Every structure is written in C-alpha cells, then in structure tokens.
Amino acid sequence: MTSSPLRVCERVKEGRVLAWGLALNAVGRVALRRRRESAADADAEYSWFYQAEYANVARSVFLILHDRQRAEDISQDAFVQLYANWRKVSRFQRPDAWVRRVAIRMAVRHLKREQRRPAVEGLVDEPIPRGPVDTDLLRAVGELPAAQRVAVVLFYFEDRPIEEIVHLLGGSDGAVKMSLQRARRRLAELLAEEVDEDVGRP
Numbered sequence: 001m002t003s004s005p006l007r008v009c010e011r012v013k014e015g016r017v018l019a020w021g022l023a024l025n026a027v028g029r030v031a032l033r034r035r036r037e038s039a040a041d042a043d044a045e046y047s048w049f050y051q052a053e054y055a056n057v058a059r060s061v062f063l064i065l066h067d068r069q070r071a072e073d074i075s076q077d078a079f080v081q082l083y084a085n086w087r088k089v090s091r092f093q094r095p096d097a098w099v100r101r102v103a104i105r106m107a108v109r110h111l112k113r114e115q116r117r118p119a120v121e122g123l124v125d126e127p128i129p130r131g132p133v134d135t136d137l138l139r140a141v142g143e144l145p146a147a148q149r150v151a152v153v154l155f156y157f158e159d160r161p162i163e164e165i166v167h168l169l170g171g172s173d174g175a176v177k178m179s180l181q182r183a184r185r186r187l188a189e190l191l192a193e194e195v196d197e198d199v200g201r202p
Contacts, residue, residue, distance in 0.1 A: 046086050050079055053096050057103050063153040064107045066142045074110065078103035101168045104150060111146040140190040148183035151176055 062071035082099045154160045
C-alpha cells in the first residue's frame with residue numbers, strides 16, 4: 001500500500017525528532033560524565049589541599065585558643081566551608097589564606113564568647129610542633145584580649161609579615177602594629193619583664 005505524501009512527511013519528522021532526541025541523550029550522557037569527572041577531580045584536589053594545610057590551620061587556631069579539641073572543631077568547620085566553596089576558592093591565588101581567615105575569625109568569635117574562661121589546664125601536655133615550648137609565655141598570651149592574642153600568634157609564633165596579618169584580619173597596618181605593641185607591654189607585665197620598645201618592633 002502506497003503511503004500518502006502527508007504520512008511520509010510525518011514519518012520523516014518523527015525520524016528527525018527521534019534522531020535529535022538520541023543525539024541530545026548522547027550529549028547529555030557525555031556532559032554528565034564530564035561533570036562527574038570534574039567533580040572527582042575537584043574532590044581529589046580538595047583532599048590533597050586538606051592533607052597539606054589542615055595541620056597548619058589547626059596549629060594557628062590552637063595557639064589562639066589554647067584548646068586542642070576546640071581548635072580541631074573550628075578548623076574542621078572552616079574546611080567544611082572551604083569544601084562548600086571549593087570550586088570558587090580553588091581558583092584564588094591563596095586558597096590557604098581564605099580558609100585560615102575563616103578559621104581565625106571563628107576562633108576570635110569563640111574567644112569573645114568565652115572571654116572570662118580560665119586558661120586551659122594541662123597546657124604543657126598539648127603538642128606544638130615548632131620549636132621549644134615556653135609554657136609561661138603561652139599562658140600569658142592566653143590572658144591577652146582576642147585581637148592582641150591573634151596578632152601575637154600570627155606575627156611571633158607563625159612569623160607572618162604585617163601585610164599578611166592585615167589581609168587575614170582586616171583593618172589596617174597601624175591597627176595591627178598597635179595591637180602588637182600593646183600585647184608586648186601586657187606580656188611584659190604578666191611575665192614581670194621589662195619591655196624594650198626597640199626590640200622586636202613589627
């Protein structure tokens with residue numbers, strides 16, 4: 001039986017639609033596979049970054065809080081935020097500075113909530129990986145206000161330049177230097193030492 005011209009046109013259209021649908025499905029499968037591969041690459045990159053930077057961030061937070069468990073909790077929370085923003089942050093020149101800034105700000109908020117909390121007992125037993133431990137100094141640092149404590153940790157314990165501290169904390173060059181100057185004077189009082197304004201000036 002001979003098909004009518006209209007029926008032939010309809011079949012041609014149906015064939016084109018089917019072919020187009022198959023092509024779209026193929027493209028979709030390729031795109032989905034690429035997204036999955038990209039996600040796997042991003043996860044692998046994040047995992048590598050976490051392994052490389054977590055201990056450094058946790059150490060900074062510990063030196064600010066003097067509380068190992070709280071430092072680990074805050075550091076993990078900061079890295080959770082990093083993971084949620086990894087696709088954007090991983091393109092930054094210094095993603096380590098981003099997560100460190102998040103962790104430090106969380107630590108400062110915690111300090112402000114716990115300002116009257118006494119110094120953590122058992123500080124001598126807490127591991128600090130770099131250099132010898134001066135427990136008297138650490139306890140004295142723990143008595144400083146939050147802003148001064150963070151500035152001291154970053155400048156003296158972490159050996160970071162003023163410019164980087166300003167970037168991490170916000171504010172100005174002068175504000176950071178003022179925090180360090182006041183911290184030195186307060187530490188001298190707490191340690192019963194004479195402060196020398198010319199030594200260790202940032």
